[in-house]
Amino acid sequence: MRTLLLLTVFWTVRCLAADFDLVLANGRVMDPATNLDAVRHIGIKDGKIAAMSETALTGGKVVDVAGLVVSPGFIDLHAHGQTTSDLQIKAQDGVTMALELEGGVYPVAEWYASMEGTAPTHYGATVGHISARFAAFHPQLKTGQWASGKAKLALLGPNPAGANQVAGEAEMNSMSAAIRAGLDEGALGVGFGINYTPAATTEEIEALFRIAAERKVPAFVHTRAFGIAPIREAIDAAKKTSAALHIVHIGSSAIGDMPEVLKLIDANRAAGLDLTTEVYPYTAASTLLESAMFNPGWQDNLRINYGDIMWTATGERLTQESFERYRKQGGWVIMYMMKDANVEKAIAHPGVMIASDGVPFVDGKGHPRGAGTFARVLGLYSREKKLLPLMDALAKMTILPAKRLEAHVPMMQHKGRLAVGADADITVFDPAKIIDRATFEAPTTPSAGISQVIVGGVFVVRDGELLKEAWPGRPVRAK
Ligand SMILES: [Zn+2]
Structure with missing residues (x-):
């Protein structure tokens, strides 16, 4: 009888304790979508936020995060490094979703299949014009590898047709079909790197923007060249075709023309164009x-x-x-080609998102932006240089990227926010300590001050340590 009573008590306690799989207790919850900035207890169940409470919650695991900021996980719209280890380095920078939207991939379904079960963060991609173009001109080439940096462009010789030859009707048809197929397979938009395909005429770009417009997905564009003139070309093409437009890495795209470019973007946004941009916080x-x-x-x-x-x-x-x-x-x-004053203008500018443009690390070498972008904006530009308030900086890496995608990617309505029903993609950091540590000499050094990174309710970083076998990342598709 006594045993039975004890068992009953044990089960009651266990059931109460299992209200939530995980509780983040006492954290300073900052949600840029609602401007909430207050101490809350977050209860997570089945990969979703099931409660946000002013009073304590009980759960299978309770992690006390008093004194730390609890933020929606960072969404990186521009991540070329898509290997497990590239994504692990990004996770240590607070990233819970890393998307390849500029270069994109092709074939799309094949790429998504290759990522399954390998990703510590959520992943997704556009269908890439560069790859589709090379596929049209070099049918012998195994494409779809631009995203992973494996494309051996050098093997094609100094002037590959895919980059340097004007497309005829056959190539145009091939590219259009590839882009339509990619969108059918759930690609998040159409990615362009016009600078890498200089023979792509304005007519070609407009014809493919028209497909994006017709399918109601944005074009993500690295412009034809640097400075304001090629940015105008992309904006004019968007106006002419009614395509939504996202211009990538405005720091390196605008270079010295940054003040005029930001004015041009603001004016077009005010006039109703669906136009956005992003920046990475480095001058190279x-x-x-x-x-x-x-x-x-x-x-x-x-x-x-x-x-x-x-x-x-x-x-x-x-x-x-x-x-x-x-x-x-x-x-x-x-390439050392930007001035910090211009990069700072973009970081501080309302509406400009933060995205890393992180390239794949090869033998531990590469650009530190793949490892330090988000902590650098929060630690260096927000805290130390006081360029923008912490809440504004967080918005640029959470709710703004989610909103860029949510009209055509319904699952993004549950990302980039801390709210009951939202996906439990969460980053916990110390606002006094967060900082990038990656340098041009040691580019993969993880950021400091980030203690917990949770992807779909699963820890990828726990108490500041990367969990190497945690690969909970799920595909992000347009449908
Ligand atoms: Zn680029």
């Missing part, structure tokens, strides 16, 4: 040296010279000789 860019970005004329276009380019594998600055040698070989470079 990064790309593949063999790409068409370095076709003759690059010095004028990028407004830099050999010595402003670093060969990532060795850290050496280039000369004309090493530039030519490495361009034949192919590989990643870093």
Whole structure:
């Protein structure tokens, strides 16, 4: 009898304790969607936020996060590194969703299938114009690899047709079909890197923008060149075709024209164009040296010279000789081409989102933006430089990217927010300590001050430690 009574008591306690799978107790909950900034207890059940309470909650696991900020997990709209280890580095920067929207992928279904069960963060991609174009011109080429940085463009020789030849009717038909197929397979929009396909005429871009408009998905665009003129080209194409437009990495796209570019964007938004942009918080860019970005004329276009380019594998600055040698070989470079004052203008500007443009790390080398973007904005630009309030900085990495996508990606209505019913994608950090640690010398060093990162209710970072076997990331598709 006594045993039975004890058992009953035990079960009652257990049932109460199991109200929630996980409770984050006593945290300073900051939700940019509602501007809530208050101590709350968050109860998580079945991967969703099931309660947000002013009084204590009980759960299977209770983690006391007193004194720490509890934020929606950071959504990175621009992440080229999509391997497990690239995404683990991003998770340690507070990222719970890393999307490849600029370069995109192709074929789309194949890429989503390849990601299944490998991702610590949620993942998704656009269908990529670059890959579709190379597929049209080089049917022998295995495409779809731009996103993972495995594309051996250098193998195609110095002037690949995919980048440098004007498309005829056959190639246009092939690209249109590829883009339609990608959207049928759930791609999140159409990604363009016009700078990498200089032979793509304005007519070609407009024809493909029309598909985006017809399917009600945005075009995510790296413009034809740098400065305000090519940004105007993209905006004019969006106006003409009624496509929604997102211009990527405005820091490197606008370079010295930043003040005028921000005015141009504001004016078009005010006039009703569905137009957004993003920035990464660094003054150096990064790309593949063999790409068409370095076709003759690059010095004028990028407004830099050999010595402003670093060969990532060795850290050496280039000369004309090493530039030519490495361009034949192919590989990643870093270009020192922006001014901090212009990057700061974009970070502080209302509506400009934060996205990393993180490129794949190769043997631990690469651009630190893939590891430190989000902590750098929160620690350096918000806390130390006081460029923008913490809530505004968080909005740029949570609710604003969610809203960019939610009209055509219904699942995004449950992301980027802390609310009952929202998905439990959550980042917990110390606002006094969060900071990036990745540098150009040690680019994969994880950010500091981020203690918990939860993806769909599952810890990926726990008490500041990466859980290497935690791969709870789910696909993000347009339907
Ligand atoms: Zn780009």
